Amino acid sequence: MTRAGEILPGFAGGTINLASAGLGARALFATDEFFGPLERLLKDEPAAFHPGLYDDHGKWMDGWETRRRRGAGHDYAVIALAAKGRIAGFDVDTSHFTGNYPSACSIEACHSAEDPDEATEWVQLLPVTGLGPNAHHFFAAHSDSVYSHIRLRIYPDGGIARLRVYGNPALDLKAVANETIDLASCLLGGRIVAFSNGHYGHERLIAPGRGANMGDGWETRRRREPGYDWIIVKLAARGHVDRILVDTAHFKGNYPDGCSLQAADLGCVAAECDMLVASSAMFWNELLPHRKLSADSVHEYGSDMFRHADPVTHVRLNIYPDGGVSRLRIYGRVAEASRG
Numbered sequence: 001m002t003r004a005g006e007i008l009p010g011f012a013g014g015t016i017n018l019a020s021a022g023l024g025a026r027a028l029f030a031t032d033e034f035f036g037p038l039e040r041l042l043k044d045e046p047a048a049f050h051p052g053l054y055d056d057h058g059k060w061m062d063g064w065e066t067r068r069r070r071g072a073g074h075d076y077a078v079i080a081l082a083a084k085g086r087i088a089g090f091d092v093d094t095s096h097f098t099g100n101y102p103s104a105c106s107i108e109a110c111h112s113a114e115d116p117d118e119a120t121e122w123v124q125l126l127p128v129t130g131l132g133p134n135a136h137h138f139f140a141a142h143s144d145s146v147y148s149h150i151r152l153r154i155y156p157d158g159g160i161a162r163l164r165v166y167g168n169p170a171l172d173l174k175a176v177a178n179e180t181i182d183l184a185s186c187l188l189g190g191r192i193v194a195f196s197n198g199h200y201g202h203e204r205l206i207a208p209g210r211g212a213n214m215g216d217g218w219e220t221r222r223r224r225e226p227g228y229d230w231i232i233v234k235l236a237a238r239g240h241v242d243r244i245l246v247d248t249a250h251f252k253g254n255y256p257d258g259c260s261l262q263a264a265d266l267g268c269v270a271a272e273c274d275m276l277v278a279s280s281a282m283f284w285n286e287l288l289p290h291r292k293l294s295a296d297s298v299h300e301y302g303s304d305m306f307r308h309a310d311p312v313t314h315v316r317l318n319i320y321p322d323g324g325v326s327r328l329r330i331y332g333r334v335a336e337a338s339r340g
Helices: 038-042 271-283
Strands: 015-017 026-030 075-093 104-110 123-130 136-140 146-155 162-169 191-195 229-247 258-264 285-292 298-302 312-320 327-334
Touching (some): 026 038, 038 075, 075 104, 075 123, 123 136, 123 146, 191 271, 229 271, 229 285, 258 271, 285 312
Antiparallel strands (some): 026 075, 075 136, 075 146, 075 162, 104 123, 104 146, 229 298, 229 312, 258 285
């Protein structure tokens, strides 16, 4: 078992946490929330513990916690995922719950355009499985289907600090055939596959919304040698780029002096491609030539500034020489051949 501080908030192993509140996951229903509201279960930061903190209901705990049952049955909760997707596995985290954790849990999922109701059909992804105190519990989900909601059952009652639902968003290419979308968005399937440095974090560069603070983006350490830093994003789909947005929100004394973008059409979607991109990226075509950046600002670049208009599957953002970028958006249209 790993400790809470070693889990990346929102991302792990090439997947994203589809149950991340920061990405848009929502707490819909819980049979009971007496000691702790369901919303805490979806928080991105690791669970905290404050020894002397109490509220009107008792000891304050950083998670979802139900009251002690005095009859038959068990508690459960329903969560809307941040994006519909294929689920790879779960982290059921009971950090700081020592005498009040559930004995076991199970997890079901459904695919629904609306929030689930009594007629919704659920599929079990994790059978009833034992839990222990103050630990991360990692479970695989053996299913290739697409799901939109999760139902977490706990037996019979108790508290869970965090639930991570690791998976990959599923983009309906035909549904967005004639739309301009953010091809880099993690909620559509874009993902970071390589970077030169991410000392202060990199996961939120392609997350939704503007950065909340300076810790909500990609930031490198201070470079003390020649060169520059870079990060590579695999787009959600092969597409034509129409517009690029580089946002340095909250980066004031540590924004990069400038940036440029390179791009490539690698023509493959297999995982083994990830091992090749970093070594090949130095030879990619220049998409956006060097541009100056400013502090705490949104920088937009239209196609009139681009060097080529061919479809691409990957982009590399170069920053000179180092610093922080809050968000990268690659707006464009899905290429015809990608739609099938």
